[in-house]
Amino acid sequence: MDGAYLSALAALAGSSIGAFASFATTWLNQSYQQRVQRLSNEMSRRERIFGEFIDEASKVYGDAMENNLTDTTKLVKLYSIKNRMKLFSGDEVIARAEEVLQLIVKRYSSEKVDFSHFNANSLRESDLLYGFTEACRKEIIRY
DSSP: OOHHHHHHHHHHHHHHHHHHHHHHHHHHHHHHHHHHHHHHHHHHHHHHHHHHHHHHHHHHHHHHHHSOOOOTHHHHHHHHHHHHHTTTSOHHHHHHHHHHHHHHHHHHTSOOOOGGGOOHHHHHHTOTTHHHHHHHHHHHHHO
């Protein structure tokens, strides 16, 4: 084989290997960036809906402390948020959300809170959303 052919083939092979390496690096980098972006979007979605549930549950529980349940539409948004969470959340988060809903419904049928004799220490002990927020935190960390 002629030396000119050999050096031409070596140059062609080197160029092909370099192009393939460049392509592979770009493809792997873009794949990684898409995965990171997808996980970031998923975490943001979870944080947003968990926060929405916490806000709504707090409002409704505050109402339950002072009023009877005369209008069930007060609970509709909370049930809607819980059912949206069912689409992508784990079993523990959903179980804790259902516990929160049960406590709120129970609170509506209980004795109303007399704020003139309200004890702030008992409020700390009966944190309505503690179990839910712990389950949410674990799920977000897992992603």
